Amino acid sequence: MTTWTRVCAVDDLVPDRGAAALVDGHQVAIFRLSDSGAIHAVDHLDPFSHANVMARGLVGSRLGTPTVASPMHKQSFDLVTGQCLDDPAVSLQVWPTRVADGWVEVGSAAA
């Protein structure tokens, strides 16, 4: 079962700029895209540098896929699947998100 954590108001998210949130003890990076309005959440931990920085990466697109680039060494990740586009062996965990009453909620699997 998924439990939903309310993290912030939709308007607290600057379009195309990430924000970090604590969800159930995990550090999650949340992005709101300016074109589609979609909200994506992935691990905040950069698997390459092992620093908690993904929310501070630049949002963009590669051939239509929305991406975020690690601010540390610039590897790009698919925001939808979490897959690293520069190294097939690496990916970020993707977290489900939803909007309820103007609030952004992030889902985590309850034990």
Added chain:
Amino acid sequence: MTSAVPTVHDMTTEQALPAEQPGPAKKKLAVVGAGMVAHRLVEALVERGADQSWDIEVFGDETRPPYDRVALTSFFSDRDPEDLLLGDGSLWRRPGVRLYRGSVVSRIDREARQVHARSTTFDYDKLVLATGSYATVPPVSGSDLPGCFVYRTVDDVAELRQWVLDREAALGRKVKGAVVGGGLLGLEAAGALTALGADTTVVEFAEWLMPLQVDRAGGGALRRIIEQMGVSVRTSTATSRLKAGRDGKVSRLQFADGEKIAADVVVFATGVRPRDELARDSGLEVGERGGVVADPGCLTSDESIYAIGEVAQIAGRVWGLVGPGYTMAEVVADRLLGGTATFEGADLSTKLKLLGVDVASFGDAFAATNGSLEVVYADPTAGVYKKLVMSDDAQTLLGGMLVGDASAYTNLRPMVGRALGSDPTGWLLPEGMEPPSGSALPDDATVCSCNNVTAGQVRCAVTDEGCTDLAGVKACTKAGTSCGSCVSLVKKLVDVQLSEAGIEVSNALCEHFAFTRAQLFDIVRVSEISTFSELVAQHGTGHGCDICRPVAASILSSLGKGHVLDGENAALQDTNDHVMANLQKDGTYSVVPRIPGGEVTPEGLIVIGQVAADYGLYTKITGGQRIDLFGARIEQLPGIWKRLVDAGFESGHAYGKSLRTVKSCVGQSWCRYGVQDSTTLAIDLELRYRGLRSPHKLKLGVSGCARECAEARGKDVGIIATDQGWNMYVGGNGGFTPRHAQLFAEDLTTEELVRAIDRFLMYYVRTADRLQRTAPWLESVEGGIDAVRAVVLEDSLGIAADLDAAMEAHVGAYEDEWAATLADEKKLQRFASFVNAPETPDPDLVYVEERGQRRPADEAERAVLIAGASLPVRPKEVLA
């Protein structure tokens, strides 16, 4: 076949997943030797999906994963050995591929189909020998003395370098070096020794240098050029013994003719020999002069064993270049997948830059073909010797050699076996012939001999594989990825093909903009555009990326279209610009207040010290004459800056592609030699250009006299005081390729100087490419520094007034970004550590103490500190 994971004791292994996997049984491939050719083999297998049917185990006795041996000498230009590694390492992390490093294969048991490495045996179904060569040492007495080296591995060159540095320190004088062997490798080693500061002598047994590649006349030309560089050359000289000094280290070389020379270090570059001992011991057929005999399918006398690379002898010879080795690797990859590819010999052309001298030889360079004619062009004063070998009717190019100027090589080599046109001598003249346009080259001409890629394959990559730029073609065909000498030709072919296909040749910034930075700059300048979304909607596609977003941000800012962090611009900035601090490896930031000209009051120092102490920041004096405070968490930045701004400090833009510092010496105000007030000028300039966004960072320097204590000539703009005024230098650069600034204008008044710098910087800001500093920019501008001088001092383009106005606008609009941010509640929100817990520190940060300050814990320290194990990490202790 055993499926158990072997117990590997003292070997370093790199592998991602456990080997146990259900499913159809995979066959086992053992690759002995982990060099360049082994790497290509595994790469080729993985590319073709062979890792689905084969478990691949690679054994290498070196401690590093396969690296680029061809580029070994670049180790001396301070390159990190890591940079030499082939590929990005992900190959070795794939399931089904396993690399054992530091692991010597000591025996092959052909009966049992097993290899022995250290104390373990590994089964195989097929085995590939790729053990390469070892460097030979001539059998003269003393050749094993301390201070004698060969030149084959990263460890060899690292030890050589250390030895030279240590000897120089111990002897307190220049080191004397000798290289035995005047061939290709010997000259490369001589270049390395010279670069290390040694007085070097090359000793060659033959009558001239590089006897395998060039003829007597070419060798003579080469010798003259090399001697002019201060390297001594002795030809027709046999080394008879080496002698040690009193300390037991090598000190002298004795020659067969009785003469001797002093030498504190000796490098042997007398040849290589295939490492075929494993094959010999296991009874495989080995050639008379070494090399494991293999057929054109690279199969040895045992049908389960292949041999590839420098260890293999195919078609009666050993192929000592990486190109043929790569072809063999492709052949074996194909065979392992059931194919029938064969190795049909290879092009042994070479082009090298030895000690900065171009040497190339290709095709039938020694005119061995019956009736062949030689066309020679020689200019001894310029140190140039060029020769073409033509067929007896002077029509067809058979080969050639080029010494001193090998610029014609890339165009000539693919023409071997083809008609050169009416006047072959035209190709040899200094200006060269108009090279054949990319489209004239026949499809079957090899353009990249390292990777055996033809002109047709390059064209195909564009037309059939959809590659749209050089990078794509390189990735797809591998052309140009080894020695790099063919890149200019490959690029030409790609460009021609693209424009023929109606695709505009791309200087595009990235997939979102088909413009260069300079073009985008002009678009924004002449339009009303002031946001990224307008720009991408009107002139681009998609959603932008980490390349074009910061470029757009910089352009908008250079043109004064709003605060870099206002509105939508905020989303364009790299994290450094976004939070106005520099990201560190653990995700914290550094803080650098501006200290113009390096001048700081005691009160200012006390504030900085107090802030650092209160926040526990690591402090260090930077190379830019100011103070850096490291380890600030994102949520701490506003508090830190509030205190700094209150004390009169402002942003130092250490994070921006913008002005960093104007370095200054103390100058006339204190120094007894100073002829002008360098400190005041430096401060004025720093305040004038602070905050100016540019294609890359900018640094200036001002020295108060020609003693140059501010190292101004290492800066983008350097100013040196004269009795009459100021001399202005431009285009100085540190970094990977340091460049001294060149004299731009002399004896300027302060007013003239400021105007010249204004225009120079604005012109650079407008026209340079993304991340192009002033040195490479000056090189790229048509007409070079003279053209820029004409624009700046004589207004040759009629844009001077425009440039002046742009700089005035910048100066007038400057405000301190940090002060502005602190005054804006909305902007302060971005410094929250977590949206739902804005003040909570990142719980994963761990620090240790070192020399009275703290630094991020490394992996090992973290493991201990987090696990709370009892292993002592003294004298360090946890701070956070």
